[in-house]
Amino acid sequence: MTHSPDPFDDTIAGHMERSGVNRRDFLTFCGKLMAAAPFGLAITHAFSVEAVAAGLEKARRPSVIWLHFQECTGCTETLLRTSHPDLADLLFNIISLDYHETVMAASGYDAEAALHDAMDENDGKFVLVVEGAVPTKENGAYLTIAGKTGIKILEEVSSRAAAVISIGSCASFGGIPASGPNPTGAVGIDTLVKNKPVVNIPGCPPNPYVLLGVVLQYASNGTLPELDDKNRPKFAYDRTIHEHCPRRPHFDAGRFASQFGDSGHNQGWCLYKLGCKGPVTHAPCSTRHFNEVVDCWPIGIGHPCVGCTEQEVAFRIPIHQTVEIGRAVPPDTYPGIYGQSAAISPLATGVAGVIGGAAIAGGILASRKLGTRTPPEDDGSLED
DSSP states (O other), rough: OOOOOOTTTOOOOHHHHHOOOOOOHHHHHHHHHHHOOTTGGGGGTOOOOOHHHHHHHHOBOOOEEEEEEEEOOOOHHHHOOOBBBHHHIIIIIIOEEEETTTTTTOHHHHHHHHHHHHHHHHHTEEEEEEEEEEEEEGGGGTTTEEEEEEHHHHHHHHHHHSEEEEEHHHHOOOOOOSTTTOOOOOEOHHOOSSOOOOOOOSSSOOOOOHHHHHHHHHHHHHHOOOBBBTTHHHHHHSHHHHHHOOHHHHHHHHHHHTTTTTTHTTOOOOOOGGGOOOOGOOTTTSHHHSOOOOTTTTTTOOOOOOTOOTTTTTTTSSSOOOOOOOSSSSOSOOOSSSSSSSOOOHHHHHHHHHHSSSSSHHHHHHHTSSSOOSSSOOOOOOOO
């Protein structure tokens, strides 16, 4: 590498060089990183390996403290399954994970000492990642660790952090613990932390590369990504599942699975009628699948999206209940599946004329409240 080793320099590139990584392997690593987490990274603005390498040569390894509260550890499990980079690269080269109850060897008093040592050594500079909701009823008595409530631990640690990342739907919005009747008074982290920037990365589980993108942007230039009104990074949550769903053409053509296992379901038709929340769910699942396995995400394996990244959808609306659709008509850039041989009502024709350029099938959907197209073997329409 062109980077000069310095014992006091803890940049990502410098650390890798001291670990024996040569320039060729470093560039290979940068290529994998760019492919895995291209969104949100200021260092990948040029979308080239050289740009990533130049950024990592300057980016310092951030200290990360990871806390667990009311959760199932599924968010940590998804982190363990990254491969570009893998967990070893992530922990030893990209970040300095100084406290994490699940993956650390220490326990008891040693674990508590590790937490306080990490805060003292990186006071005001570390990134706090929180997994799980925090119970607030009875002054937080439903969760205590080392004799302290979750509320107290969060207050102590977040007050000394540079930024806070809520990983998963439980930490972001309360998730499953906060679903009715919410007996513990569980809340998301940004309900309690008001004096630090908080980034929400909802999902059940979230994609680990979104976390990586946020941390690397912070490491490279000390900034956090642009956030939406729910404190989610826009680079990952700016579009709905519906916009990039591989089954979207079937939706536009009015072809829907009516029940699991019917002919429409077996042919990969749209899952909206089965309760898919994709039209109202902002998430990167349709473009960034899990575990680097193609189609490893709910819709990819034939199940409707449950809206786990949306505060008012997941764990509040029944899985198989349909949601309102704000835009039933496809843009004129989408090709239709069917030709124009099907009979079209005058009303549908009028709608098609008004929308000017949208597919005829989309006009039918809009005029009939998503249509009554009958597939060859069974009724896959939205109307029974």
